[in-house]
Amino acid sequence: MIAKVTRGADVGNLLRYLYGPGKRNEHANPHLVAGYRHPAALEPAKRADGKRDLRPLGEALRSPLDTMRRSRPEMPVWQCSLRTAPTDRALTDEEWADVAEELMHQTGIAPRGDPEACRWIAVRHADDHIHVVATLAREDGRRPNITRDYLKARKACQVVEERYGLCRTAPADRTAAPRPSRAEMERAERAGFEEPPRTALRRQVATAAASSDSEDAFFAGLRERGLTVRLRFSVRTPGEVTGYAVAVPEYTNSEGAPVFFSGGKLADDLTLPKLRLRWNDGAIRRPAAPSRRWAPGSSADHRLQTAAYREAAQGAGTAAWQMREFRDPGVRADLAAAASDVLHVTADITGNRKLAKAADFYDRATREPFGRPPPVTPYGNALRAVARTLAITNVHWEDRREHKRNLTADLLFLIANLADLIEATAEHRLAQQRLAQADAARQAAGRLHAVRRTVTGPTAPVPPRVAETLDEGRAMARLAAEAFPVPLAEGLGSTAASSARPPQVPQRRSGGPKR
Secondary structure, X not given: OEEEEEEEOOHHHHHHHHOXXXXXXXXXXOEEEEEOOOHHXXXXXXXXXXXXXXXXXXXXXXXXXXXXXXXOOOOOEEEEEEEOOOOOXXXXXXXXXXXXXXXXXXXXXXXXXOOOOOOEEEEXXXXXXXXXXXXXXXXXXXXXXXXXXXXXXXXXXXXXXXHHOOOOOOOOOOOOOOOOOHHHHHHHHHHOXXXXXXXXXXXXXXXXXXXXOOHHHHXXXXXXXXXXXXXXXXXXXXXXXXXXXXXXXXXXXXXXXXXXXXXXXXXXXXXXXXXXXXXXXXXXXXXOOOXXXXXXXXXXXXXXXXXXXXXXXXXXXXXXHHHHHOOOHHHHHHHHHHHHHHHHHHHHHHOOXXXXXXXXXXXXXXXXXXHOOOOOOHHHHHHHHHHHHHHHHOXXXXXXXXXXXXXXXXXXXXXXXXXXXXXXXXXXXXXXXXXXXXXXXXXXXXXXXXXXXXXXXXXXXXXXXXXXXXXHHHHHHHHHHHHOOOOOOOOOOOOOHHHXXXXXXXXXXXXXXXX
């Protein structure tokens, strides 16, 4: 069961929608299943024309707002949609009533046995979902405490899933990126965009961050991609940049101005302080991009690309071995985050949409709860360095079309090792009981395997090393780890798993970003 919480200002408009025909899904037989009083006493009566008289119910829900001791909230209407999975059985009205009461109890809006709680109702107009509406004003004139109401609603869903044997869903872990709103999706559809700009911008910003080793290179990379960049400056320290926002020039509001999204509105790990931590905390540096552009298709171009793919494949194989052998959760978290950089850059330089979707899925598996940045380690930085090398050797954006579908054997080897690394990340997240993140990593790995199978058909044979099994992939990762020139823990060359010691993670600087 999933829950979606929204806020509003006018309960009357919401009631007219719930009892109306609907905009996308037809509302069949809308009726109350629960409320702060018995549903039969609250159900709107039908008028002579067959429509519902919603005014008495609206006035009853609004009434506590007039007796509030403090000023009424700007958005006093709380609404939560609860929906079961397509494979779940249809719940009865009595069961849905119990679900709504559990939701009100868990969120603290109307705890069981509290006579002074907020007024609320639950409307059902389909087999698989209900809408719970509450006014955020208690009968005693106080406001309810709805802090972290979404997380509390998630807990209520898990309680009723176990109670009624419904499809189990993962607990909320605060790792999902903000999703495009319905208004954004409809506006993007009207403008002819293939996907909402928020989604495309998140991918573009993540790729630019993975391709950069400094703040200046990051902003330059965003502008090279045709994005509009707006910097936020400190009020206390003039000239100090404290944040940024990006926009697609073609995506504008009603006044014709670009719609900007800050880094935090795209994803928790894309804020400027967290990107700075990634760039400045002991990262392994690589040479800057060459100022001279080589001709696409030349022998030098091909050699550089091949070498970059091979180095990245070795780096991914090394990281997969480290992910399974090292027990330090900080190292594992940093390796998982660095793998996202390599995958984003690989998808960008090839122009492969399936790889881009795999990177989108994998992003959630890399984030720590509540936006906490993982500790930056030499092992993760070694993987980020090869991501920047990939970006450097394919720096001429205008020439990407020349080779974006040229998935060579070396690139396929990279994809295979990335899939192995992401599968190791899935195992790590599953051991941590972070089910949503483990599922995101599994889906990303599955998409990578699908890309590899698509290209390794009869028309594009590849060496047997690319079509390795998972066990063989781990063995190859072990060999790559021995030869890869990065700082490894003492005893890494030993073949015994017990000889691998957890690496020493450098301490985070005291001047880093604070929450």
